[in-house]
Amino acid sequence: MKWLKPKGTTPETPKGERPLWFTRSLLTSALRAGGCVVCAALAVSERRFLHSFLYEGMMSAMVRQKFLDGGGFCLRHFWMAKEIEDECWPTGGIGMAILCEDLVRQVQVQMSQREASDSRKRSREPRSPRLGRDCMFCVDLRQKEESLIEALEEISEEPSFARRFTADRFCARHGELAGERWHRVTRRNWASELVQCHLAELAGDLREFIRKHDYQHRHEQPGREHDVVLRAIAFLIGPKPTIQREKS
Ligand SMILES: [Zn+2]
Numbered sequence: 302m303k304w305l306k307p308k309g310t311t312p313e314t315p316k317g318e319r320p321l322w323f324t325r326s327l328l329t330s331a332l333r334a335g336g337c338v339v340c341a342a343l344a345v346s347e348r349r350f351l352h353s354f355l356y357e358g359m360m361s362a363m364v365r366q367k368f369l370d371g372g373g374f375c376l377r378h379f380w381m382a383k384e385i386e387d388e389c390w391p392t393g394g395i396g397m398a399i400l401c402e403d404l405v406r407q408v409q410v411q412m413s414q415r416e417a418s419d420s421r422k423r424s425r426e427p428r429s430p431r432l433g434r435d436c437m438f439c440v441d442l443r444q445k446e447e448s449l450i451e452a453l454e455e456i457s458e459e460p461s462f463a464r465r466f467t468a469d470r471f472c473a474r475h476g477e478l479a480g481e482r483w484h485r486v487t488r489r490n491w492a493s494e495l496v497q498c499h500l501a502e503l504a505g506d507l508r509e510f511i512r513k514h515d516y517q518h519r520h521e522q523p524g525r526e527h528d529v530v531l532r533a534i535a536f537l538i539g540p541k542p543t544i545q546r547e548k549s
């Protein structure tokens with residue numbers, strides 16, 4: 302929606318292959334965000350890609366076709382795109398309306414084709430909804446995750462980066478991916494030690510949280526364990542999926 306100037310954001314044009322400096326800058330900024338660095342970097346990247354698509358990508362026939370071929374947005378990215386549109390085009394955007402129109406038409410065509418096909422064959426085949434099945438934003442996210450994990454092996458060796466990379470900077474998934482993908486055993490051991498250390502910390506805090514909920518200990522002041530449930534969920538499955546606004 303290039304014709305409507307968005308509020309306070311800089312669009313990013315998708316460029317395919319990113320140079321290492323771009324990944325480095327993304328990971329370095331993610332260190333400031335707290336939590337898993339890969340999750341934080343992906344959240345920024347995900348938002349930029351959605352914003353860029355709404356801002357100008359969707360106006361390209363080729364990009365729009367790719368979007369439709371993937372069945373449009375998945376559940377997560379549909380609602381994220383709507384939130385980004387509401388946030389960036391407060392006077393009203395029509396990008397989502399245009400995309401919904403395309404998708405509604407696509408569903409109409411698919412339904413007509415199904416109606417026209419042999420009814421006996423239809424009854425034997427499970428109906429798989431096409432919508433969001435190959436969401437291009439999910440595909441992009443998986444590719445970026447791979448390149449971030451790969452770059453992290455190199456960047457995490459730099460003393461200035463490693464110093465700030467505390468035990469809680471890996472979630473379970475990305476700690477595991479580092480263990481699978483990284484080439485050097487010293488780096489894999491480093492990642493494993495961090496995850497083990499984080500696990501021990503979470504286990505201790507959860508024990509303390511549960512202990513303090515016993516009626517005999519409820520008078521005790523809450524300590525560092527007060528937010529452990531949120532930290533444990535973020536470690537186990539990743540951060541809460543909300544729009545990550547970029548910090549300037
Ligand atoms: Zn993560």
Ligand SMILES: [Zn+2]
Pocket residue numbers: 374375376377378436437438439440
């Ligand atoms: Zn998606």
